[in-house]
Amino acid sequence: MAVPAAASVHDADRYRPPAVTGLVDLLDRHVRERPHARALVVTGDRVHLSYRALAALADDVAARLGGTGLHRGDAVGLVCANNAEFVVALLGAARAGLVVAPIDPALPESQLSARLEALGAQAVLLGPSAAGAPPVARLPVPTWPLRVDASRAGTAAAVLDTGAAVVRQVRGAAAELSSHDALVLFTAGTTDRAKMVPLTHANVAASVRNICATYELGPDDATVAVMPFFHGHGLFAALLASLASGGCVLLPERGRFSARTFWNDVRAASATWFTAVPTIYEILLDRSEIEYPGPQVPPLKFVRSCSAPLNTATQRALERTLGAPLLSAYGMTESTHQATSEPLSQRGPLKHGSVGRPTGVDLRVVDQDGSTCPVGTEGEVWVHGPTVARGYLGNPAETARSFADRWFRTGDLGSLDKDGYLSLTGRIKNLINRGGEKISPEHVEDILAGCPGVAEAAVFAVPDATYGQRVGAAVVVREGEGLGSEQILQYCRDRLAAYEVPDRLEVVAALPHTAKGALDRRAVEARYAQ
Known part of the structure; x- marks a missing residue:
């Protein structure tokens, strides 16, 4: 089946990425101009939450947090599956001036506690875990449960229990944070190896604008949240870029990806695109013969793959099945997710096996001496730009190894071709x-x-x-x-x-x-x- 060119939501010369400054004003324009447009689709009843309703929920949470004794720039953990509570907690805490650290709710108690203590979180906002997951264990700081009740009529209320009082004490890596910071994300790894990456509101805004500009996302777009929000892939590419551009995000009923319900979710959202890792694409491909409903699914403009190498054979097979281009992207926590991506078809050629061109960042491939490699020569990938973090919290030695003159040394091996497309060849440490x-x-x-x-x-x-x-x-x-x-x-x-x-x-x-x-x-x- 021929792959059609991806359609743009705007004329090429007129598209402008959203003018946001961080998490705080992410919804503001749409609340003013399109208050009743759907922002989220939530629960098994597929309730539509409008931008006005979502902003009101975030404001309610912000007001409640403002009375807890926390100060601007204080860190709070967020332990929650991909559901409405996560989104409301994230935006509400941001509006209260707090720095949010999303953490995987499936981590064992020892790892959850270790991360919270290393960060110096003052409290934890606790939402529902994914269906079937065990409840979160007791944590070493005050735990404040959050519940969002949404009706089929689209009305919603947030209930935040801050009964466990906070005893404010700035400790751990949180002493390095300020009100300019928005998030702290943990790199993948075990507790003793996971590093804490502080991201400012300016980092977040630059990342969101770059993602929106790459895919020309707008109010007519919708997606299904496949990737978890406690990692940059799901958080920036699916959730924040969609909300900033005025689109819609469907949150699966169980709080996480389910191959069994995925295509029904795509239909319910009228999704125009989605982003996932190659493992999920392999699952969808394996099940496509009996589950992919073809014409019953709204036409996808494109799909996106990131966070792991995508096999070229899988890419071509998915494109034949879905009738849409599969765009490979490359990102990391330290670059606030996306650093490169294959372009939309009308913006440049697709080069299977590459991860595309830089998106709003400068990129170099260097040899062991730090000199730029010629075209086609393998070296280490370095990234520089407004999305790159300042370093790691509480880890000056690792910061010195990985960051130099505001360039992030990714540890990834790759080469650039004559058109500036990056092909990755592995990890130095692997x-x-x-x-x-x-x-x-x-x-x-x-x-x-x-x-x-x-x-x-x-x-x-x-x-x-x-x-x-x-x-x-x-x-x-x-x-x-x-x-x-x-x-x-x-x-x-x-x-x-x-x-x-x-x-x-x-x-x-x-x-x-x-x-x-x-x-x-x-x-x-x-x-x-x-």
Whole structure:
């Protein structure tokens, strides 16, 4: 099926990204000009919350928080699934001048507590967890439950219980925050490795404007919240960019992505686009023969992939299935999410295998000496611009290693082509050193994923007395495929250098993933590399 050009919501020469300054005024223009337009679709009844109703809920929460004794610039945690309570808590706390730290509600008590204590949060705003998830355990700071009651008529009320009094004491990394800060996001990882990234309102505004401009989002657009809001992907690309541009976001009933209800959600929202990780696209593709309703779904202008490498074969298969371009993007917490993206079809060519061009940032690929690499030469990707964070909270050593002259050293390997498109080749810290040969596990995974019948692959270093490290792989085979390890290895031998072919390959039932859907490399190594 031919992929049509993505339609723009505005004429190219007239499109202007939203003029927001941060989280505080994100809704203001739409409350003035389009108060009754739908901002959110929530609950199993698919209740529409207007911009006026959402702003009123946020103001109610802000007023309640203003009476708790908290000061502007104080940090509060936000532990909640993708539901109305998250959005109201986020915007309400921002309007009260507080710095919000969203945290994955599925983390065990020890990790939740450790993150709150390292940050020095004064309190936690607690919303409902995703359906089926265990309740959040007792936390070391005052916990204030929030509930949003929405009626089918579109009216709503917020109930915030601040009965647990706060004993204000600035401690931990929060001492480095100010009223200019909007968010603190935790990088993916275990508690002892997760870093705290402070993002100002100016960072947030620049990110939202860049995302809106890249995809020309406007009031006629709608999406379904696939990615969790406690990570930058779901927070900036799906939620904040949609609200800033006057669009609509449907929040799934269970508070998280469900393949079973996804296409019904797309229909209910009249979605024009959505963004996800490759793992979710693989799930949708595997189920498309029996579940994708084709003409019954509103036509999608485009879909977007970010947060993990997207296999080119998957990209092409999704485009054929959905009849819309699948645009690859690249971002990180430290750049307030998006740094590059493939453009809309009418704005430039799509280059499968790349993650597109810089979007509102400067980007360099440098060698080990910090010199800019020639076109087509691999090096480390550095990013600079208004979305780049100032460093890490409470971690001056890591800040010094990763930030230099306001450039963020991503640790990602890649190259730029003559048109400025970035192709990623791996992570520096993931490289496997097999007897002096440096091997990118991401490259080997891409080849494995292209083998017919392979659903997913993970490649990792196996300790070896002779070579130092050898190449190991764990592969998931699609259901019903009679594919064995030797067939997969033969496919690799035909496409990889001899030293890149896995020395050990195991067919497994499933691979572990992080909360945002990316491959959990630490868990893979712990399980299979020994």
